[in-house]
Amino acid sequence: MTNHGSTGRSGGSPSLPARGLIALSEGVLALEKLVVGGFMALLLGLILINVITRYAGAPLYWVDEAAVYSTVWLTFIGGSALTRLRLDFAVTLLSERLSQRHAERLQMLATFIAFLFSLSLVVMCWNWMDPLGIAAAGFDAREYASESFNFLYTEHTQTLNWPTWIVSLVVPLFAVTMSLHTAANLVEEMGLVPKKARAGFSAAEGVN
Template sequence: MIDQAITSAPVIAPYRVITGASNRLLAVERLAIMGLMFLLTGLILVNVVTRYTGFPIYWIDESAVYSVVWLTFIGASAMTRLRLDFSVTMLTERLPPGPMKIAKVISTGAVVAFGLALAAMCWLWMDPVGIARAGFDAREFAGDSFNFLYTERTQTLNWPTWVLYLILPIFAVSMTIHGAANILEDLELVPKAALPGFRLSDIDAVN
């Protein structure tokens, strides 16, 4: 009876893990996008009111800029999973179903390759191993490697710039996961997932 129970238990294939991670990540990105849009709107309104009353807050402009940066990268990652990224279909729409499927897989594979390359670049740039070897001493790390990432601070917020630059490796990893999930769907290894909360994903003429 135990052997029968083990045999009948569902097997979790690796591609299910990838698509599940992508869908959960997309749900987090949806909340992040909503929060950043709310934050950006609030910052702009406060900036307008304070400037109109003659008491401008000097750090709001920089806050709004970094909010837009994070919103852009997180939105771009979500658009990758939703297949709302830009695509040129002048050639692929004239191909038979077989070559069209291959072209779509190649296109999505290029997205994954770009995400992996960006992740590798961020690893070399941020050098977490190097900063750890320096005992997380930014000045010592900068003196040894001439990498001043961890010593720089923003102009008005006076925040460490590396904290704000974290969006780059986050974007690289999330885009890679979404691209891998899209490839699995293109290869028909998994059914196309329904993505609640994103009705725009059913728009025609997108990638």
């Protein structure tokens, strides 16, 4: 994509809300990078423990489940970070055949659709976890389940015996952070703030 300079397309300084949105997105991204690194180390450790215990003839079945959930969290958090880094998968069959101006407009449309999807995911997670409903039931999981037929708060994982809702928190977390990152990307696509240059990419190159 074209670098529109430090003042964006509008010709003036970026607005405070736009700069605040970008700063918040960058802060979340920095945290996500640390969390991803932590989960990668954890996953590697769990795999090594699994290999050693199985070779010794004393497998720990909870390690398998912990590795699975670590992979799930790693995937969702990493996917959110890749969205802000613009390293997510993209089909460029059409955009490569368009002029730069129309390719930028197509990119803006794709980012807007991703933003709408992330907002829809936020709404879905709100209805799924129903925080107001569980609060109205006095945080009594059994009473809430009997009234709503939503058994999220009564279920536990098979071997770790962790509450399922805690493991599932990564989905609404992903929905919120993806909404933030796609909003920041959209602000940049609209030229309200200069596009963030990333290591390995020049400001004039498209990275998606």
